[in-house]
Amino acid sequence: MPDHEDIETRIRDTYDSLSPGARRAADHLLRHPDDAAVYSATEIAAASGVSKATVSRLFRTLGYVDAQEVREHARALRSTGVPVSVGPTADLAAHLRAEHAALDRMVDGLADGRLDRAAELLASAREVVVVGFRNSYPVALHLRQQLTQARGGVRIAPAPGQSVGEELGGLGAEDAVVLVGFRRRPRGFGSVLAALTRRGVPIVVVADPEFGSSGTVTLVAPVTSLSAFDSYAAAMSLANLLAAAVLARDLRGGRARVEGITALYGELGELE
Structure with missing residues (x-):
């Protein structure tokens, strides 16, 4: 079988x-x-x-x-990410230790300066497209929401009902793509990565430790947990760090953008 x-x-x-x-x-x-x-x-x-x-x-x-x-x-x-439990999961202290360990491994992996390289690519790009499929889409959506506070020209893909080709068509060396792909990636994930690479689009990959790529800046967040399901606590923390690093590249402009968005929230009455 x-x-x-x-x-x-x-x-x-x-x-x-x-x-x-x-x-x-x-x-x-x-x-x-x-x-x-x-x-x-x-x-x-x-x-x-x-x-x-x-x-x-x-x-x-x-x-x-x-x-x-x-x-x-x-x-x-x-x-590999299949939701199969390997033991009791009611030990909250053990869960907390595992989450801390995942965050420690993520931070250790950023010590070589790759977070700064990724932030520089995204800060200087004409347009940034954040791409996420299946279980990676919520992380991509959160990262897009954070990045759009720091700079303009950020969008999420694929949008509902849209194909990947029409979302990524027209991108070039002046743009950047954040490709979010945690384990149990869809079959076409590698094809998207290869197509962007052939077109010379700068790529930041956000993935689990099992992913391997060349010619990209890869940011790794462990997702293995003690429960039957993967944990995306480290992945969400990584999205926070990346967006904050992009904001720091143009702190004055970023602050002005945040203030403008906040004022518009008030004008539209969108927030409590």
């Missing part, structure tokens, strides 16, 4: 062919999918009311050698 399929998908694909006992174990795993990433075959058998041998046969039917391979597969999927 394909390695990218999680145990729930494998169960649903083979459910009709399972024995009654195996179905009881499968039903338990469908109700408690996190158990596959944490517990042994003996523990799963006890929880589902079947024998350990039944659980072992179920795992073999699903394409695994044993429960250890099930756990390893679940953890491997989690490392």
